[in-house]
Amino acid sequence: MKDDQTPTGRRRLLRIAAALGATTTVGLFTVDRTDAPGPPTATAPAPPSPAPPPAPAAGAPASPRLAPTAYRLQPMTSYAPPRFRRALPPVRQRPFLRMAGAGNTMVLTFDDGPDPRYTPAILRTLRAHGVRAMFFVCGEMAAQHPDLVRRMADDGHVVGNHSWSHPLIPKLRPSRIREELSSTSAVIEQTTGSAPLWYRAPFGAWNRHSFEIGAELGMEPLAWTVDTLDWKEPGTGTIVRRVLDGAGPGVVVLSHDAGGDRSQSVAALRTYLPQLLDEGYHITVPRR
Numbered sequence: 001m002k003d004d005q006t007p008t009g010r011r012r013l014l015r016i017a018a019a020l021g022a023t024t025t026v027g028l029f030t031v032d033r034t035d036a037p038g039p040p041t042a043t044a045p046a047p048p049s050p051a052p053p054p055a056p057a058a059g060a061p062a063s064p065r066l067a068p069t070a071y072r073l074q075p076m077t078s079y080a081p082p083r084f085r086r087a088l089p090p091v092r093q094r095p096f097l098r099m100a101g102a103g104n105t106m107v108l109t110f111d112d113g114p115d116p117r118y119t120p121a122i123l124r125t126l127r128a129h130g131v132r133a134m135f136f137v138c139g140e141m142a143a144q145h146p147d148l149v150r151r152m153a154d155d156g157h158v159v160g161n162h163s164w165s166h167p168l169i170p171k172l173r174p175s176r177i178r179e180e181l182s183s184t185s186a187v188i189e190q191t192t193g194s195a196p197l198w199y200r201a202p203f204g205a206w207n208r209h210s211f212e213i214g215a216e217l218g219m220e221p222l223a224w225t226v227d228t229l230d231w232k233e234p235g236t237g238t239i240v241r242r243v244l245d246g247a248g249p250g251v252v253v254l255s256h257d258a259g260g261d262r263s264q265s266v267a268a269l270r271t272y273l274p275q276l277l278d279e280g281y282h283i284t285v286p287r288r
């Protein structure tokens with residue numbers, strides 16, 4: 001896939017996103033969802049526009065039993081009882097940028113894959129350290145490499161929707177946005193047995209239609225806090241430094257496992273992941 005970079009305006013988009021949602025957060029751990037909305041997070045942002053968004057319903061604060069020193073690998077929780085049906089999420093006005101209320105927790109995300117040249121090595125490193133991450137896959141890549149998507153899910157990683165062909169969403173008609181997102185959700189569901197619960201717009205370029213369609217498909221929008229800019233191939237050391245400098249509670253890190261030569265991204269993970277763990281961070285995935 002293409003880099004998460006637009007020829008124009010990405011910096012501006014990010015500034016706008018930061019201004020609108022600098023404190024947008026989502027809880028990491030939830031009790032089993034019912035059709036009732038969850039409690040708003042303590043750090044829910046002030047509404048940026050006259051129409052207030054619904055309170056973020058993606059999660060409750062972390063359970064106190066998941067103290068930062070207790071686990072590196074978050075225990076798997078049980079499946080929701082069958083009597084509870086997962087509610088469609090509300091239509092957001094901006095993506096989540098970070099996670100809330102879970103102590104020294106961080107989330108690693110890898111976009112644009114899977115790519116057989118890089119994804120297996122990333123999966124091996126994550127497995128070696130017993131941590132889970134999020135992979136925002138492109139449908140056309142997932143359809144070519146279903147074995148890798150299955151391996152992500154089998155290892156407990158969250159497989160998210162990153163569109164089918166990595167277009168600039170705001171340039172598409174709503175019908176095309178729907179095709180991009182629904183076809184990708186379908187291939188993920190066919191491959192893993194579960195439809196994705198999260199999506200991320202290519203280039204971080206969202207629009208109202210994408211929020212509406214994503215919600216219809218049962219997905220919450222997740223952006224990121226720290227961009228490693230690994231697609232620019234800045235050198236392994238630079239990627240490592242960006243992650244470690246940006247580390248903090250609730251931080252969501254953006255990297256790539258496809259879209260170009262990602263060997264620096266692969267090597268950097270081997271260095272920064274054990275360092276984050278040594279610093280006491282839990283690397284985990286959001287729960288919905």
Ligand SMILES: [Zn+2]
Pocket residue numbers: 001002003004111112162166202203
């Ligand atoms: Zn991307």
